[in-house]
Amino acid sequence: MIAYILRRLGYAVFVVWGAVTIIFVVMRFVPGDPALAMLGPTATAEQVAATRVRLGLDRPVLLQYSSFIGRSLTLDFGDSYRLGGPAIGHVFDRMPATLLLALSSTAFALLVGFPLGVAAAGKPGGALDGLISRASLVGQALPTFWTGIMLILLFARTLRLLPSAGASTWQHLVLPTVALGLPFLSIVVRLVSSGLLDVLSENYVRVARSKGLKESRVFYVHAVRNMLLPVVTVVGLQLGTLIGGAVIVETVFAWPGVGRLLIDSIQNRDYPVVQGATAVLAAVFVILNLLVDVVYTWLDPRVRLTGGA
Amino acid sequence: MSDANTAATVPGGSLEATEKALPRARPRPRSHALRLMAPAAFTLLFVVVAIVGPALVPYNSVEVKVADRLIPPLHQTRSGEVAWLGTDRLGRDMLAQVLSGARVSLLVGAATVLLAGTVGTLLGIASGYFSGAFDNVVMRLADVQLAFPSILLAILIASVMGQSVTNVIITLAITRWVKFARVARSAALAAKERDFVQAAQALGASHTRILLGHVLPFTMTPLLVIATVEFGLVILAEAGLSFLGLGTPAAMPSWGLTISTGRDYLDSAWWISAIPGLALVFVVVAVGSLGDRLRDLLDPHMRKL
Numbered sequence: 001m002i003a004y005i006l007r008r009l010g011y012a013v014f015v016v017w018g019a020v021t022i023i024f025v026v027m028r029f030v031p032g033d034p035a036l037a038m039l040g041p042t043a044t045a046e047q048v049a050a051t052r053v054r055l056g057l058d059r060p061v062l063l064q065y066s067s068f069i070g071r072s073l074t075l076d077f078g079d080s081y082r083l084g085g086p087a088i089g090h091v092f093d094r095m096p097a098t099l100l101l102a103l104s105s106t107a108f109a110l111l112v113g114f115p116l117g118v119a120a121a122g123k124p125g126g127a128l129d130g131l132i133s134r135a136s137l138v139g140q141a142l143p144t145f146w147t148g149i150m151l152i153l154l155f156a157r158t159l160r161l162l163p164s165a166g167a168s169t170w171q172h173l174v175l176p177t178v179a180l181g182l183p184f185l186s187i188v189v190r191l192v193s194s195g196l197l198d199v200l201s202e203n204y205v206r207v208a209r210s211k212g213l214k215e216s217r218v219f220y221v222h223a224v225r226n227m228l229l230p231v232v233t234v235v236g237l238q239l240g241t242l243i244g245g246a247v248i249v250e251t252v253f254a255w256p257g258v259g260r261l262l263i264d265s266i267q268n269r270d271y272p273v274v275q276g277a278t279a280v281l282a283a284v285f286v287i288l289n290l291l292v293d294v295v296y297t298w299l300d301p302r303v304r305l306t307g308g309a
Numbered sequence: 310m311s312d313a314n315t316a317a318t319v320p321g322g323s324l325e326a327t328e329k330a331l332p333r334a335r336p337r338p339r340s341h342a343l344r345l346m347a348p349a350a351f352t353l354l355f356v357v358v359a360i361v362g363p364a365l366v367p368y369n370s371v372e373v374k375v376a377d378r379l380i381p382p383l384h385q386t387r388s389g390e391v392a393w394l395g396t397d398r399l400g401r402d403m404l405a406q407v408l409s410g411a412r413v414s415l416l417v418g419a420a421t422v423l424l425a426g427t428v429g430t431l432l433g434i435a436s437g438y439f440s441g442a443f444d445n446v447v448m449r450l451a452d453v454q455l456a457f458p459s460i461l462l463a464i465l466i467a468s469v470m471g472q473s474v475t476n477v478i479i480t481l482a483i484t485r486w487v488k489f490a491r492v493a494r495s496a497a498l499a500a501k502e503r504d505f506v507q508a509a510q511a512l513g514a515s516h517t518r519i520l521l522g523h524v525l526p527f528t529m530t531p532l533l534v535i536a537t538v539e540f541g542l543v544i545l546a547e548a549g550l551s552f553l554g555l556g557t558p559a560a561m562p563s564w565g566l567t568i569s570t571g572r573d574y575l576d577s578a579w580w581i582s583a584i585p586g587l588a589l590v591f592v593v594v595a596v597g598s599l600g601d602r603l604r605d606l607l608d609p610h611m612r613k614l
Contacts (some may be wrong), residue, residue, distance in 0.1 A: 018453025023465065030469045141593035143545055145552045146568055146586035152431050153575050153583070244460030248549055252572075263553055266468040278465050 008293050012286045019282040020072045023275050026064055030271060072279065078272035082265070087272035088091035091258055091280050097167060101250070101286075102242055104173055105181035106235070113185045117192025124197060132189060139186030144245045147193035148179035148252035153271055176253040180245050191234055195227035202226075229300055236292030243285055345602045351595035359415035362408035369603030370560045379578045395580040397570070403580060407588050410564040413557060414592065417477055418544045422536050424482040430532060434524050436490065437497030438516070448494070451487045458556025460483040463546060467555035477556050481543050492535050495527035503527075534604045541596035546587055564589045 035051040036043065043051075052058050055078075056067060071077070120132040156164035156177060163172050199205060200223055210217045215290045247259030254260070258277050265273035323334040377386045377400035386392050386400075394403035436444040454462070463484045500523065502508050509519050544593040550556035551565030559566065571582030 015453055018449075019457055021451065022457065022462070026465050026469060090544075137598060138590065138594055141541070141545070141590050141597055143548055143552075143565075143586065143589055143593075145565070146582070146589065149568065149572055149575070149582050150586065153579055157575050190390075214601060240455075240458030241460075244458040244464075246551065247461065247464065251553060261462070266464070266555070273463070274468060278461060281461055285458055 004297060005294060006288055012290050015286050016283050019286070020069060020279055021065075023278055024068050028061075039198070060179060075117060075276075077276040077279065080265075080270055080273045082270040083273070084267050087270075087276040088260060088280070090273055091276045093199055094258045094261045095280070096254060097255060098246055098250070100173070101176055101180065101246055101257060103253060104177040105184060105242060105246075108177050108181040109184035109188050110235075112181075113188030114192055116185075117189045118196065120189065120193040121196035121200075129193070133193070136186035136189040140183050140190075142183055142186075144179050144183065144251050145248045147182055148175065148249055151175045151179055152252075156299075167256050169256060172253075172255075176249050176255050179252070180242065180249045183245070184242060187234060187238065188231065191231050192227065195230050196223060199223045199227045225299070229296070232292060232299060236289055236296075239288045240285055243281055257284070310518055321370040342606060345599070345606060348595050348599035348602055349395050349477045351591070352599050355411065355592050355595060356415060358408065359411035363405070363412050366402070366405045366408055368401070368405035368409040368562060370401070370562065372399075372401055376400065379574065381578070382580050382584075394429040394584050395578065397567075397578070398574060398583050402581075403584055406566070406567055407561045407585055409447045409562045410567060410585055411588065411592075413474070413561055413563045414544045414547065414589075415483070417474065417557075418540045421481040421485060421543045421547075422540050424478060425539070426489050426532065426536055428482070429486035430484070430493040430525070430528065433490035433493025434497040434528060436536055437494035438501055438520055438524055443493075447490065454487055457484075460546060460549060463550060464553065464555060465549055472556065472558045473556075474557055474561065477547055477550060480550070483545055484546075485543060488535055488539060489532065493528045496531055497524050500524045516526055530607050534600060536606060537596060537603055538600035541593045541600065544596070545589070545593050 004078050035055060035057060039047055039051060056064055057160060075088045079085060080087045080090055082090050083090055116132055120129045123129060152164040152175065155162045162174050163169070164175065205222050208222045209215075213222075246257060247262060249255065250257045250259035251263050258281060262274060262277040262281075265271075265277065333499065342411040368508070372384075375395075377388075377392070377396050378398055380386060380392045380396040380400075382393060382395040382401045382403070384392060386396065392404070393400055394400055394407060397406065432447050436447045457465075463480050466480045470480060491526060506519060506523050509523050514522075547556055548563065548565030548568070552569045554566075554569070556565060557563040567585040568589075571578070571580075571585075574581050
């Protein structure tokens with residue numbers, strides 16, 4: 001168990017290093033001179049030259065790369081051009097809002113999706129099953145930015161029930177959560193209903209029933225736990241979509257998270273913040289995947305024995 | 310499987326299952342082929358509309374008819390024509406705009422899948438066929454890239470590339486080649502063990518000939534499924550990038566861009582945002598179910614991929 005987690009941890013470090021390298025490579029393609037971008041168009045040639053030296057842009061690429069990796073280790077991505085102060089500080093300031101949104105969307109998807117999936121599996125081929133499975137097919141295709149705007153149109157502008165932008169009260173959380181959670185919810189519904197149908201026809205469920213166990217015990221002890229495995233897998237695979245989706249949803253609802261900071265910084269060519277925000281989001285994604293792996297070993301002891309990777 | 314990430318989260322993984330399943334021809338239930346018809350028809354409809362539509366109802370991005378601005382759907386313009394889907398803030402016809410947007414989606418979707426598919430497939434089959442160091446490098450690169458949520462990587466790349474259709478295609482292809490490479494690789498691994506490849510090797514065929522003539526055709530079935538699924542996802546990703554202002558240029562009426570401009574008119578003109586979004590959902594559902602059904606038909610074991 002410990003060895004397995006250590007191996008996954010080593011892998012996570014490798015992947016974060018790769019992510020930081022990708023950021024470094026992409027940033028080499030920034031049009032124009034970063035020094036010029038930082039100083040603005042009014043800068044003199046001497047100022048630009050001095051800044052280039054200060055940023056190390058006059059040094060060989062490999063040296064720049066090694067110092068970039070070194071500074072990334074200490075989370076130093078430079079100072080924000082626009083907001084002042086270390087870029088990473090601004091990213092961390094916005095982190096709680098993003099985590100809150102991601103967490104509430106996941107909770108929404110699981111809490112609503114689970115019962116719906118169970119209901120659909122209750123009578124396979126029935127009217128409810130048909131309705132739920134069709135709705136979940138469409139739900140998976142929903143572009144979060146469009147759903148978000150439609151939710152604003154309906155609940156904020158027309159019905160005037162909920163606020164459309166900002167983050168001061170809990171009501172502000174409702175619409176972004178739904179917009180971000182709907183595609184995820186649809187996937188959960190599909191997984192739970194198809195997973196339950198598979199599991200309920202297994203021999204161990206038949207044995208449990210023939211032992212005379214209560215149906216609720218068969219369901220919760222024998223069926224659900226086995227059905228959870230694919231759900232956990234997909235929750236893990238969906239985290240990336242969720243983080244990417246958060247960037248877009250935060251923009252739609254003016255939610256003060258890392259995603260909106262990232263888009264604002266891109267528009268203002270504030271590259272230190274762009275680098276910091278991307279690196280942190282990638283790291284969060286890797287850490288969450290690591291957690292999913294750990295949960296998986298707990299749910300399915302077979303993984304420990306075969307060792308996964 | 311060399312990919313630790315997937316292998317750990319999917320023990321007894323679906324990728325291995327795919328490898329084993331590939332060579333076997335399975336009986337094809339008739340209902341699967343029939344179930345393919347509806348999504349295939351809708352997808353074809355989208356393709357035809359995207360190609361023909363803009364020619365029938367041309368869209369002029371610089372045209373301004375202030376008197377006709379913000380006309381609701383099914384109402385008449387001043388010149389007496391019916392604006393079936395309404396007009397936007399500059400009096401431009403929404404129907405024309407949505408049709409042209411379909412063409413942008415089709416273009417970006419097809420070109421990206423072609424580019425990512427070609428690069429990914431070639432890397433993937435070479436990776437699976439040669440194994441060893443080359444395989445390691447390619448698959449580690451794939452792993453690292455998956456450390457980025459693909460839309461985040463697209464946003465990062467698009468932010469330094471500037472707005473153009475070509476740049477969107479390149480950006481999305483960079484974020485999408487991995488899936489093709491992985492599937493092609495696992496199919497190539499399976500092909501390598503098969504008699505026809507070993508016979509070709511024994512006859513002294515060159516690696517290039519074996520790869521292109523024997524291994525590549527073997528990978529086509531699963532790749533066709535992946536290409537269909539990715540086509541829908543690329544269209545969605547393009548709309549997302551354009552919505553954020555990182556995709557197509559302002560003169561090009563991408564659905565994402567139109568949805569974004571409609572945000573300022575939610576109180577007065579709901580249709581500007583609503584209609585292109587409906588079109589987008591329609592296309593993504595059609596293409597997505599086509600992919601699902603193709604997979605059920607061609608290769609039931611790919612389900613979890």
